[in-house]
Amino acid sequence: MCGIVGILSNKEVTPTILDVLKKLEYRGYDSAGIATIYNNNIKRQRAKGKIENLIKLINQNDLPGKIGIGHTRWATHGIPSEDNAHPHHVGSVVGVHNGIIENFREIKEELSQKGYKFYSETDTEVIIQLCSYFNKQGLNNKDAFLKTIKRLEGAFAICLMFKDDEKKLYVTKRSAPLVIGYGESDIYVGSDAVSLTNLINKVIFLDEDDVAIISQKETEIYNRIGQKIKRKKKSVEFNNEVINKGNFQHFMLKEIYEQPEVFTYATSSFINFKQQKIDMIHKFNEFDHINRIILVACGTAFYACSVAKYWFEKYVKVPVEIDVASEFRYRDNSFGKNEYAIFVSQSGETADTLAALRKVKGKVKKIISIVNVIESSIARESDFILPIKAGPEIGVASTKAFTAQLAVLACLTIYFSNRRGLLSKKENSELIDSLVSTPRIMSKILSKTESYKGFAKKLMKSKNALFLGRGILYPLALEAALKLKEISYIHAEGYPSGELKHGPIALVDENMPVICFAPYNDLFEKTISNVEEVLARNGNVLLITDEKGYCSLSSHEFPIIKLPKFSNFIEPIIYAIPSQLIAYYTALFKGTDIDQPRNLAKSVTVE
Ligand code: F6R
Numbered sequence: 001m002c003g004i005v006g007i008l009s010n011k012e013v014t015p016t017i018l019d020v021l022k023k024l025e026y027r028g029y030d031s032a033g034i035a036t037i038y039n040n041n042i043k044r045q046r047a048k049g050k051i052e053n054l055i056k057l058i059n060q061n062d063l064p065g066k067i068g069i070g071h072t073r074w075a076t077h078g079i080p081s082e083d084n085a086h087p088h089h090v091g092s093v094v095g096v097h098n099g100i101i102e103n104f105r106e107i108k109e110e111l112s113q114k115g116y117k118f119y120s121e122t123d124t125e126v127i128i129q130l131c132s133y134f135n136k137q138g139l140n141n142k143d144a145f146l147k148t149i150k151r152l153e154g155a156f157a158i159c160l161m162f163k164d165d166e167k168k169l170y171v172t173k174r175s176a177p178l179v180i181g182y183g184e185s186d187i188y189v190g191s192d193a194v195s196l197t198n199l200i201n202k203v204i205f206l207d208e209d210d211v212a213i214i215s216q217k218e219t220e221i222y223n224r225i226g227q228k229i230k231r232k233k234k235s236v237e238f239n240n241e242v243i244n245k246g247n248f249q250h251f252m253l254k255e256i257y258e259q260p261e262v263f264t265y266a267t268s269s270f271i272n273f274k275q276q277k278i279d280m281i282h283k284f285n286e287f288d289h290i291n292r293i294i295l296v297a298c299g300t301a302f303y304a305c306s307v308a309k310y311w312f313e314k315y316v317k318v319p320v321e322i323d324v325a326s327e328f329r330y331r332d333n334s335f336g337k338n339e340y341a342i343f344v345s346q347s348g349e350t351a352d353t354l355a356a357l358r359k360v361k362g363k364v365k366k367i368i369s370i371v372n373v374i375e376s377s378i379a380r381e382s383d384f385i386l387p388i389k390a391g392p393e394i395g396v397a398s399t400k401a402f403t404a405q406l407a408v409l410a411c412l413t414i415y416f417s418n419r420r421g422l423l424s425k426k427e428n429s430e431l432i433d434s435l436v437s438t439p440r441i442m443s444k445i446l447s448k449t450e451s452y453k454g455f456a457k458k459l460m461k462s463k464n465a466l467f468l469g470r471g472i473l474y475p476l477a478l479e480a481a482l483k484l485k486e487i488s489y490i491h492a493e494g495y496p497s498g499e500l501k502h503g504p505i506a507l508v509d510e511n512m513p514v515i516c517f518a519p520y521n522d523l524f525e526k527t528i529s530n531v532e533e534v535l536a537r538n539g540n541v542l543l544i545t546d547e548k549g550y551c552s553l554s555s556h557e558f559p560i561i562k563l564p565k566f567s568n569f570i571e572p573i574i575y576a577i578p579s580q581l582i583a584y585y586t587a588l589f590k591g592t593d594i595d596q597p598r599n600l601a602k603s604v605t606v607e
Contacts, residue, residue, distance in 0.1 A: 001074035001601040002086075002098035003027035004178070006159040006169045006189035007067070008216060014063045016199070017070040020188075021051050023195035026394055026602035027098070028074025031085035034058070035094045036065025037166045042094045046085035050596070067166055069159050069189075071096035074601040077104070078121030088125045091132035092163035093144075097124040098191060099156035099176040100606050107151060127158060135162075142213060145170045146226070149211060155351055155606065159189050169214045173206050176605045177349045177377060180204040180212060180219060182233065187214055192349075192603075193236055193375060194392055202233040205375060250594045252395030252487070256580050257446055260439035262390045262400045263573075266407035267435050269389065270415070276429055278415040282384045286365045287419055289338050294364070295322045296356045297344040298604065300398040300482065304405035305344055306475035307572040311410065315417040315431075325352035326607070328359070335363040342368045344409075346393055346401035347603040348376020355607075357381055370408050372401050386412070395595045396602050397486045399580050402479065403442075406573045410435055434567035438574070441566045445577045449585070451561050452578065455542055456585030462513050465490055466504065467579075468497040469517040470527050472572050476517055480579035487587040487597050497530040508539040515582065516541060519563075519571045520548035528553070544578050 003024025007013040017034050032054040033046030043063050047053040051072060071086035077100075078084035086096045101107075104123035111129050112118070118125055127148060134144035141162045149158075155175035162168070171178060171189050181188040181200030190196045193203050206212060209224035210231070223229050248254035272279045293312055295305035302324050309320045323331070325343075329352060335341075341360045345353045348371035357367060357378055369382035372390050379385045388404035414431050417423045423431070459465060465484060469477035478494035485492045495504055497516065508514065514534045518527040524545075534541055541558045550562045566574055587594050 001028045001605050003072040003191045004096045004098050004159050006069045008169055009066050009186040013066055013068040017068050018055055020195050021070045021072050024072050024191055025051055027191060028072050028601040029596050030073045030075045030080035032072045033085045033087050034063055034068055034070040035087035036063055036068035037161055038065040040163060042089055042163050044087060044089055046082050048080055048082050069096050069161060076100055076606055077123045084120045084122050088128045090128045093128050093132045095128050095160035097127060097156055097158045100154045101152055102154035141165055167215050172211045174209050178206055203236045204231045204233055252397055252584055252594050255393055255395050255400045259400050259403050260442045262404050263407050264439045265389050266404040267411060270411035276432060278411050280415050290340050292319045292339045294341040296325050296328045298325050298350050298352055300402050301344040303475045303479040304402055307406060307472060308409040310472040311413040315413050325356040329356045335360055337365060339364040340366055343378055344370045344405050345378050346372045346398055348373040348378040349603050349605050351605050351607050354378050370405055396597055396600050397483055403573055403576050431569050434569045438570050441564055441574055442577055444564050449581055452581040453585045456589055459513055459586045460589045465492040465513045467494045467515045470497045470523040473517040476572050476575045483579055483583035487583055487594050488590050488592055497527050500530055508534055508537045510538040512539050514539045514541050516543050517575050518543055518545045518549055520546050521568050524549055
């Protein structure tokens with residue numbers, strides 16, 4: 001996490017660095033800072049909290065310079081404070097860093113024994129101290145930088161400047177994102193390409209352990225064994241309109257309302273309307289021999305994988321293993337040559353998911369990634385990329401990316417099922433039709449939000465909440481609980497409805513809101529029995545069901561939200577919308593920071 005930026009220009013850089021930092025704020029917002037070099041002096045301003053605080057500071061104290069670096073922090077080592085804020089500065093070196101230096105204690109110890117004093121609790125400071133030490137030992141800037149990087153273990157993207165060199169940026173990356181962007185006359189470094197929208201038209205994506213020394217004249221790049229190499233500049237195109245809130249109060253709300261359109265867009269790459277079938281850009285030649293599918297992701301993306309497990313098992317009849325990446329990467333798991341591994345990630349940069357992908361490389365038949373950012377590391381390291389095309393998701397809590405991930409996974413389900421000859425023509429058409437009808441149903445739900453607001457007004461007073469779902473709705477109960485806790489800070493748990501009686505029911509009393517997802521399907525009656533158990537203990541039930549479910553209930557004496565009619569296949573996609581609305585309005589009424597909830601960041605590039 002953390003966002004970094006560097007600019008080499010012919011004009012003042014501070015205003016642009018601030019603009020880019022605002023766009024990178026999704027990566028962390030515990031503190032922010034900028035350093036420039038002006039007349040061979042390092043100038044620096046840092047502030048605790050969001051970029052706004054830094055802007056206020058800079059408005060009072062000018063930060064001149066035509067070369068500069070900036071940082072927005074998600075704290076890993078050391079509390080959010082000005083001392084721990086980047087850029088860090090020692091001697092003639094100043095730098096910013098995203099990632100974790102795993103051997104920082106060892107280096108700190110060595111330097112401390114040589115008499116070096118540390119002013120912060122960060123791992124980043126050791127990079128700067130070490131580089132400054134090598135500088136003082138007589139190494140020139142380039143050699144000091146290279147020697148420093150050789151000592152570092154962990155994951156990092158680094159951008160440094162040296163006081164005596166107003167013309168160069170020194171950068172490197174290992175398991176953390178970093179791009180070099182080229183504009184008309186200026187050169188940029190950034191944690192992602194989107195933050196450099198409007199500034200660049202060409203970009204270089206560095207490979208692992210590449211080191212780049214960037215000047216206006218040349219970008220010198222060295223690979224991990226120190227050979228000078230060339231990396232291709234690629235053209236980039238941006239759709240500018242999407243990165244503003246429009247008339248919405250929050251990015252999250254805008255993104256919730258974008259879902260009908262995003263869903264259409266996500267499925268349109270796959271649905272062949274003329275032949276009423278699902279097409280894939282890739283041939284998946286090996287699929288006929290595949291005997292297991294492994295799905296790995298983190299957070300909300302993991303819940304998308306959990307839904308896919310139900311779909312793949314039901315329609316593709318293939319064994320499926322799912323796991324959260326942080327567990328998967330360290331487990332003693334075994335893989336087979338006839339397996340597909342699918343990695344799902346909005347950002348495509350999540351460190352645990354990337355590490356899990358690297359773990360299976362060469363051990364499974366093929367790696368598929370389902371990502372929003374197609375230039376991301378996870379996409380670049382997989383055999384097949386299936387883009388979700390959700391557009392930039394700025395709200396930290398994932399909404400439209402989740403339903404777009406489900407869109408792609410649903411298309412994959414239908415495609416794989418047909419490849420195995422498991423769907424009749426009629427079934428195939430019904431499944432495709434249900435996907436086509438999804439945006440309309442989403443819009444219908446989004447056009448009437450009064451009942452969600454009414455429920456949220458009560459929920460905001462609670463300290464806890466339980467979400468229940470059965471079968472394919474169980475992952476949605478988990479996702480709804482995650483959404484609520486992330487943005488409203490209310491403690492929430494998701495449970496399979498049938499598990500309630502094995503423990504959690506002890507929590508149920510008149511103060512416990514229990515939100516139950518009950519679409520009218522094979523498990524409806526069983527779910528309603530679980531609701532009865534909660535009602536019998538005075539629990540505060542909110543039932544979310546559909547028209548059929550509503551009509552078949554014998555009692556309507558508790559709050560019920562009735563959804564329109566839709567097919568069973570798309571249940572998990574449709575229920576995502578009520579989950580998001582409940583969380584959003586609860587947070588809104590509580591007055592929390594919805595787009596940037598405390599302690600979180602959008603792209604989790606640390607372990
Ligand atoms: C929750 C949320 C996170 C992400 C998770 C994975 O609202 O956004 O749980 O889903 O950090 O991120 P990606 O999809 O970028 O790998």
